[in-house]
Amino acid sequence: MAIISISRGSYSRGKEVAERLAERLGYDCVSRDILLKTCEEFAIPEIRLVKALHDAPSILDRFNHGRERYISYFRSAFLNYMVKDNIVYHGLSGHFFLQGVDHAIKVRIISNMDDRIKEEMKRENCSAEEARYLLKKDDDERRKWGLSLYGKDTWNCSLYDLVLHIDKMTVDDVVGILEGVTQQGRFNATPESTAILETKALLAAIHATIVDISPRAKVEIKDGIVSLSNLEGGLKNNDETRRKTAARLVSAYDIKDVVFDKPAQAKK
Numbered sequence: 001m002a003i004i005s006i007s008r009g010s011y012s013r014g015k016e017v018a019e020r021l022a023e024r025l026g027y028d029c030v031s032r033d034i035l036l037k038t039c040e041e042f043a044i045p046e047i048r049l050v051k052a053l054h055d056a057p058s059i060l061d062r063f064n065h066g067r068e069r070y071i072s073y074f075r076s077a078f079l080n081y082m083v084k085d086n087i088v089y090h091g092l093s094g095h096f097f098l099q100g101v102d103h104a105i106k107v108r109i110i111s112n113m114d115d116r117i118k119e120e121m122k123r124e125n126c127s128a129e130e131a132r133y134l135l136k137k138d139d140d141e142r143r144k145w146g147l148s149l150y151g152k153d154t155w156n157c158s159l160y161d162l163v164l165h166i167d168k169m170t171v172d173d174v175v176g177i178l179e180g181v182t183q184q185g186r187f188n189a190t191p192e193s194t195a196i197l198e199t200k201a202l203l204a205a206i207h208a209t210i211v212d213i214s215p216r217a218k219v220e221i222k223d224g225i226v227s228l229s230n231l232e233g234g235l236k237n238n239d240e241t242r243r244k245t246a247a248r249l250v251s252a253y254d255i256k257d258v259v260f261d262k263p264a265q266a267k268k
Contacts, residue, residue: 005094018090
């Protein structure tokens with residue numbers, strides 16, 4: 001069938017849409033589940049993962065590559081979960097990670113700022129002015145995050161198949177539209193789109209395996225042979241590290257071989 005990935009700002013009713021849509025379609029509804037899975041699998045604090053996936057990068061991030069590590073872990077857990085199919089996902093980064101997957105319906109849910117302010121005031125017990133400030137800060141962080149990591153604004157409509165505004169349309173109206181689009185079958189999984197998603201998941205898993213050694217490594221695969229480039233640390237300058245890493249990847253992921261784009265370069 002399909003995957004529906006819902007992007008939303010704080011208090012934009014996207015969570016309600018996701019839960020009702022999943023119930024109607026008989027799909028799994030996931031969000032925080034993947035965060036918890038990532039934290040468990042890679043033994044990292046949830047608060048650090050949430051911060052890495054939400055806040056705009058700091059100067060420190062650019063030096064220690066902590067953000068790249070957390071995003072690599074999350075991407076791996078996310079894509080390997082999405083391979084299951086028949087999922088409604090609402091939360092962080094789905095619209096970026098699922099680009100190029102034809103059976104993923106990428107949706108942006110927006111709502112009026114006044115309605116969002118009322119919800120923020122109610123939940124945070126704050127004034128309208130404070131609520132507006134918090135929402136604007138949250139929106140700005142999400143936009144800076146996308147621009148920093150992918151060069152794209154989360155508000156860029158080209159990232160999505162549908163942008164739906166909850167105003168005159170209610171949550172049930174939006175759910176009805178998404179249910180209809182899904183049931184038309186245009187976004188049903190095909191062998192080709194499934195293969196693309198499985199390859200993305202494999203490459204993400206490989207990157208998560210080597211990210212501690214080389215955070216900015218690029219991973220590609222062709223005919224079962226993985227190629228690694230843009231390497232750092234031991235993968236750049238140590239033949240023994242390369243040999244052990246290649247053997248570990250071949251064993252873990254049932255691939256034919258691992259090749260490196262350049263010979264090992266000795267440290268100066």
